[in-house]
Amino acid sequence: MLLLQQLINGLMQGSIYALVAIGYSLVFGVLNLLNMAHGEVFMIAGFVGLLLILALDLPIYLAIPAAMAAAALLGVIIELLCFRPIKKEFHLAPVVSTIAFGTVLVSLTVNFIGSEPQVFPAHVNIGDFSVGGILISGTELLMFAIAITLMVLLTFMLEKTKTGRAMRAMAENEKAAQILGVNVKRIIITTFAISAALAGIAGILVGLRFGVISPFVGATIGLKALAVMVIGGLGNIYGAMVAGLLLGMLEAATVVIPGLSPYVDAVIWGFLVFVLLFKPNGLLGTRVQAERV
């Protein structure tokens, strides 16, 4: 029973990893760029959500889209500051630039708000309920439902819509896509906005679930999601989904194994190193996209 409970908890935690990892994966898959500030977008969105709830007393169903919009805007800013102006022949430069931008976002947050985690007010929390002896947190269930819905919507968007097709075309070959009439600049901006919006909703959901949001959450959950993306296979969105859910459950299972619980923060990273040893391109990764850096 305990294990089942833990697996359900893990699945819900994993849905957040998956949501953030998909954001990394989308940008990497379509544009072959690694946005290392993605975890910080996640963190900022959490704070924007909290600020709106506290200052304007916004109900949660309005705060979530607002946080998503703020995150999407931040995503566009990252594209304009860290990717667009940098010469193509310096492959390492955009990665370093986004790392630097992430550092700026964290230090600004620390300087203006403080390094202490900020508390979400109790009234936005959703009650818990139990099914057959298994306790399910309402917030976690909401989080899980939203994450799964967004994953389905994103899959639909990529497979069926014109924008999605253009994105997949760019993932295959940017030049060819451009020749065939894809508006590359528009697609790049859209990709960044969608990727960041996904991080945004994850940020506010994590804030709700833990009741607090810390300026350093990007360096914990954000980086773990990065590992999840790599484990799933760079740029592979389905890989990110599967790996996210899997690793959430793996983490939750670790907690109940005696003696292993202090090492829970190393589980994902240990697993990453392990996977890279045997499958250097990740579980579902096929193309070698990493050559360039």
Add this chain to the structure above:
Amino acid sequence: MTESVFIFAGINIILAISLYITLSTGQISLGHGAFMAIGAYMASVMTVKWGFNLPLAIVAAAIMAGIVGVAVGFPALRVKGIYLAIGTLGLGEVVQVFFHNFKYTGGASGISGMSGTTLYLVWFMVALTILFAWQLTHSRIGWAFKAVHEDEVAAQSMGLNITYLKVTAFGVSAAIAGIAGALYSHYIFFIDPHAFGYHTSLLILFYVIFGGAQTFWGAALGALVLTLLPELIRGMQEWRLTFYGILIMAMMVLRPQGLISHDTINWIKDFFSKKSLPKTKATEEAG
């Protein structure tokens, strides 16, 4: 400016040169804080718990970090680019969690009581590191590193042993980071696992990228400038990371190769050779 600034500048120069050596084989590491941690803990255990003197502890720190570096170098052979960057980041996190739970070195509460680092010792080690880096880059192995960086397949087909070169680079780099860790822990008297996390690894990367990753002079200069510059501006301390971040972002747009590149070094060489040598017909033709 106080003595401590120059001590940290020296330690950061050693760290930057250490990371430069891994980068010079085309391997990017986001986990150099881990090697620093291993050196720092090894040296601290040597002096505080086992009663050895600091010079011996520094040697032991270098050896221990070097061994771990070699151990990491082998699996790192199989992964490249972003996979390697994230893999080393993961290694850094795992090492941090290890020290967090390792009771012998105090776990989360860390270890204290070290002392003995002086300005002279630090800059002596900086001089040694620069001398070593100079020797390395002007040796056969240094050229081989460059060849691996430029084109691995071509280097291999010329008969270079890629495995040996890449693992050596990781090992040597880790050993040097271990030395920096030993100096650091014996200057600030107290270390805990948090001192060597992701942010420490990032700062080392910033030094190298800012100064220029093409030559070790760039890495050293980057560390020196980024350590001294915030000290010149009053009240900079809490804005330091914001400042670093914006500086690096601007650098990536304006001069992605960093402050010093190969071209800069060649320009300086030309400048001095033109000034010092009288112009003869031969030099004019050659130039």
